Amino acid sequence: MPAIIRPAPPFSHRNWQLAPGLVFSGLILLLMGSGLLALILRTESGPAELWQSPYLQGVIRFTAWQATLSVLGSLLIAVPVARALVRNPGFPGRSALLRLMELSLVMPTIVAVSGLVAVYGRNGWLADAAEWAGGSLPWNLYGITGILLAHIFFNAPLAARVMVQTLERIPVNQRRAASQLGLGSWQLWRVLDWPALRPVLPGLAALVFSLCFTSFAIVVTLGGGPGATTIEVAIYQALRFEFDFNRAALLACVQLLICGGLWWLVFRGNRHQTVLPDQSSSADTASPRADSAGWRRITDRVLIGLFTLFLALPVLAIALRGIPWLAGELANPRLALWGATLRSLAIALPAGFLAVAITLTLLAATNVLKPGLPRSLASVSGYLPLIVPPIVLGTGLFLLIQPRLGIQGYGLLVVSLINSLMALPFTLQVLRGPFQASGTSTLRVADQLDIRGWYRWRWLQWPRLKRPTALALGYGITLSMGDFGVIALFGSPAQPTLPMLLHQQLGSYQVAAATGTACWLLVIIAAIFILLSRPGRLPHRTPATHTGVTQTGVPHA
Incomplete structure (x- = not known):
């Protein structure tokens, strides 16, 4: 006797899935709407104060300038590193390097700053090496130099990780055809890599810009003075030290307009932007490419080695310098x-x-x-x-x-x-x-x-x-x-x-x-x-x- 299939009653099994999600979605919108409404209501002076205050104009200019430089530096490093990793799927320690690159998603910003200070600061490893060699460091970590260094440390590996996954999604038949045709590195970039990366770059650049534009811990620690103040730091100072709620609300509205407008432009052009890494492609199964032999392999290995040192040295400094102090702290x-x-x-x-x-x-x-x-x-x-x-x-x-x-x-x-x-x-x-x-x-x-x-x-x-x-x-x-x-x-x-x-x-x-x-x-x-x-x-x-x-x-x- 055939089994009797009962039609599902409409919506009876869906209410328990719908209600919590709609409630939480409404609460998120209500919470954010209430916060933004509070900002608008406390903004009394309006945009006029922006045009009349050289300080606020300088803060906005510096915030946009350092974020733009951070985006350029991160992407200019991420592109060659990603191509080198894709060209060398059998590179020793490749999986460990990919895991290290993913630390930027979870490593606290203030922790990375302490590691960068331990390596590049006045009493850091490089300063000790320069002093031993009879010289001194040609830079000061505090200021725009330290801010850019920290932002690139965080965002270059994140951008490279997304690019690696994007390049590995290039169809195998296209890569095989390029290998049979003997295309060089520049030709592969023009025919395969650039068409694959071009749809991803706007969302990736917007993500890096937003992270650098809204950076707080890095700037407040490595800023070095009023000349390196971003909008977030100015908001914090206005609320906690000056009790100027009007200025804080005005700057928060400016920041929201810039970040929101940027993301609106990005998603308006492509609603399916990939801005965070995933694992829809395996990082260890890509086949070698036609441009991964000879001198190109040597330069790739050198580039990957330098990038690994750039990421690993601050983490290693935290471990070597922190463990002795931590052992004494845990003992007492x-x-x-x-x-x-x-x-x-x-x-x-x-x-x-x-x-x-x-x-x-x-x-x-x-x-x-x-x-x-x-x-x-x-x-x-x-x-x-x-x-x-x-x-x-x-x-x-x-x-x-x-x-x-x-x-x-x-x-x-x-x-x-x-x-x-x-x-x-x-x-x-x-x-x-x-x-x-x-x-x-x-x-x-x-x-x-x-x-x-x-x-x-x-x-x-x-x-x-x-x-x-x-x-x-x-x-x-x-x-x-x-x-x-x-x-x-x-x-x-x-x-x-x-x-x-x-x-x-x-x-x-x-x-x-x-x-x-x-x-x-x-x-x-x-x-x-x-x-x-x-x-x-x-x-x-x-x-x-x-x-x-x-x-x-x-x-x-």
Whole structure:
């Protein structure tokens, strides 16, 4: 007797997926709208103050200038490095270098700054080497030089990682045809590489520009004076030291207009821009190219070696200089380090869990909704933090809830909330591919067999999402652990988190203590990822995917 297939009742199995996602999407829009409205209402002088204040004009010019230089430097380094890595898939240590490049996604900015100071600073390794050779360093790390160096350190590997994946997606038949025709390096660039990179570059340049334009920890630590003040630093100074809420709101609106306008132009030209790395292509299976032999291979190896040193030296300096101090600190524990650790975890853990919960509900609603305005809002709301910088949202909320900031723990709660929102683009990138890996036919059969609710989640979706959910949680927690901009706005210097404590140590030239704190922060981040990767491992009997989409969707940290 044939089985009776019952048609699924309309929307009965979808309400539980729709409601949380729509609620969270509405709350995100409401929160950001409230913060932006608070900014607009507190902007009393209007644009006239911008034209009348040489200081504000200088701040805006310097912010745009250093971000533009950072974009050019990062992309000019990323392009040859990416091509060298693609030309040399069998390069020894290539996988380790790719993992090191991905550290820019999770390494706290203030930690990297401490490593750069330990290598390039006045008392750094290069200064010691120059003094031993009878000379001195030809640069001063504090100022535009240090800002550009730190921005390139963070963004060049991120850009190169995206470019490597883009170049590896070039169809095999095109690469084989180019090899048979014996095309040289310049011809391969013109025929294969440039056409592949051209659609990606606008979104990648916009991402790097936004990250450098909204940079806070790097500028406030390495700026070196009023001449190297960016909009974010000026907002912080206006709120925390000058209590000039009108100026802070005006600068926040300017920053929002510039960043929002830039992203509007990018997505207007291409709505499917790739701005964050993923793992839809394997980094270790690309075949050698026609231009990877002879002298080209030698120059590629030299370039990759120099780039590896550029990335590895600050991390190595943190480890070598920080471990002795950290060993003494752990042997004789003081309240400062342990108190900062507990405060950082108290902020980061809720932020990570909330970011993952919001991400799952948004993806569930997006998959169920039909094309239209509700689906667009649910899909776009998770990526709004790329457009609305955290300092802008933090400034609006600061003005909105200012009378309540004296309540114990209220500021930390706001910091945790903002950090969870800022992690959404990354957690969405991690979970989107695995969440959509269940084929349409599989879901249709589940509907026909009346597999719904908890059973649908437990047997169909959770096996695919277990490992990427753990990775997304790791991203959410570690990104919040390394936050300095929002905590500087809402936190108290007397009760610092680890990034704030590290900034205080760098500001008072306690290089050994700063590298020790940075090393401790890196140890915690590594421990979080190791801890989350163990329960997140998929059993061997669980199939990977049916659509060619990898488990994680972004590179492993």
